[in-house]
Amino acid sequence: MPPDPNPGGGCAPAVPGNHSQTVGDDGPVLVQDGILHERLETFVHQKGIERAVHTKGYGALGTFQTYQSMREYTKAAFLQGAGRRTKVLVRFSLAVSNRGTPDTARNVHGFATRFYTDEGNFDIVGNHIPVFFIRDAMRFPETIAALSPSPQSNLADPGRFWDYLARTPEGTHMLTWLYSDVGTLASVRHMRGFGINTFVWVNAEGRRRYIKYHWIPLAGEEYLDRQQAGELAAKDPDAAARDLYDALANGEAVEYELCVQMMDPCDAQTLPFDPLDDTKVWSEESYPLIPVGKMTLDQNPEDYKTQVEQAAFSPANLVEGIELSADKMLQGRSFIYWDAQRRRLGPDFRGIPVNRQQGGWSPQKMVTSGQGLPVAGELVRADIQKPDDFTQAGERYRSLSADWQERLVDNIASELYLASQSAQECVLGYLSAADAGFGERVRARMEEYKQK
Incomplete structure (x- = not known):
């Protein structure tokens, strides 16, 4: 009889390819074993470099269909005809x-959308909150550091965030969004998305308009309070990802309407704030939402790494008819994203399938901004001329219902009372500058927490 190929018993027969090359059955492994080397090296390198921010994410694919031609406002070819369809990829993230x-x-959720147009890839890289903490990219590393774990203990340290906010009065408006129930999401299928920064649309006649992007979930908005969010985090930390994946797997399409706000750049002279300031929103009464089209996500990725994780988004991925404004934060984002992608994916990141575009890519095919606009002035390092850090924060607070106001106050107080005394006084001063009652309520609730 031939020898038993599986003398140890069990169901699995011996497989020669599952063994290293050795000197005899019990001898040392040989360095010449290329199969072993390749298997282990592939394992070591299969996990790529993570994103510096927005590390955790999940994605979906689908199509975008225009409602009407936007030819009056932009030369962008994919927006020229009613009913025109464009393939899209979306990556949601934290x-x-x-x-x-x-x-x-509690987090800022990313909402990055890529349109695979015939003229090239166009990206709207935004978040689920319409404003940000800062209006100058110079402070972005400081912002992320303040929101990250302590470098000493690698543990969450809310004091770092409140010390940062005390140095950042322009972040007061963002605070009223992030620490409301909007900061604790139930599902990305039920969250809004915003381009945050101000872009420019240019039509065939050369007329420029400032643009703000809005994604409206057609299934409606849903959020959690702090207690609900904590309970769900313990039960299923991947709740939003699972909710999206399961919905698509069950044949349920996820739909968002793309709307834009438009502004004549001349309005900047008369507004009480700078419309390029990403710590501000534009009034929807003065600048109503204009529906552009509908995005339908109906497909889960078959391979998350190659179809989603290797996607190299950038706000500078533009098409003819869409440009960058002089928004300081946007200007900083416009070039550093590509540097981040080179570090993460390599110098040929545009050649990766998920990043390829129609007709190939070359520097000559890139769309630049502001062609023909006169620019003059002294080189300076300065804040904008109309900062107005608190007006919209107060308006946001007063716009909330009584129960949302109560939870916003409690969410802030539950952390701020643990911060340094100087940070407490600074932040309370900002809240009071936004709305006197807002600051008083947070101070009173902090005293309750201190006495517990």
Whole structure:
């Protein structure tokens, strides 16, 4: 009889390819074993470099269909005809995260959309909150550091965030969004998305208009309070990702309407704030939402790494008819994203299938901004001329219902009372500058927490 190929018993027969090359059955492994080397080296390198921010994410694919021609406002070819369809990829993410961060943790959620147009790839790279903490990219590393774990203990340290906010009065408006229930999401299928920064649309006649992007979930908006978010984080830290994946797997399409706000650049002279300031929103009464089209996500990725994780988004991925404004934050984002992609994916990141565009890519095919606009002035390092850090924060607070106001106050107080005394006084001063009652309520609630 031939020898038993599986003398140890069990169901699996011996497979020669599962063994290293050795000197005899019990001898040392040989360095010449190329198969072993390749298997282990492939394993070591298969996990790529993670994104510096927005590390945890999930994606979906689908199509975007225009409602009407936007020819009056932009030369962008994919927006010229009613009913025109364009393939899209969306990556949802958590801004400050690792792969284990609970989806329902208080966070800024990314909403990055790529349009695969015939003229090239166009990206809207935004978040689920319409404003940001800062209006100058110079302070972005400081912002992310303040939201990240302590470098000493690698543990969450809310004091770092409140010390940062005390140095950042322009972040008061963002605080009223992030620490409301909007900061704790139930599902990306039920969240809004915003381009945050101000872009420019240019029509065939050369007329320029300022643009703000809005994604409206057609299934409606849903959020959690702090207690609900904590409970769900313990039960299922991947709740939002699972909700999206399961919906698509069950044949349920996820739909968003793209709307834009438009502004004549001349309005900047008369507005009480700078319309290029990303810590501000534009009044929807003065600048109503104009529906552009509908995005339908109906497909889960078959391979997350190649179809989603290797996607190299950038706000500078533009098409003819869409440009960057002089928004300081946007200007900083416009070039550093590509540097980040080179570090993460290599110098040929545009050649990766998910990043390829129709007709190939070359520097000559890039769309630049501001062609023909006169620019003059002294080189300076200065804040904008109309900062107005508190007016919209107060308006946002007063716009909330009584129960949302109560939870906003409680969410802030539950952390701020643990911060340094100087940070407490600074932040309370900002809140009072926004709305006197807002600051008083947070101070009173902090005293309750201190006495517990």
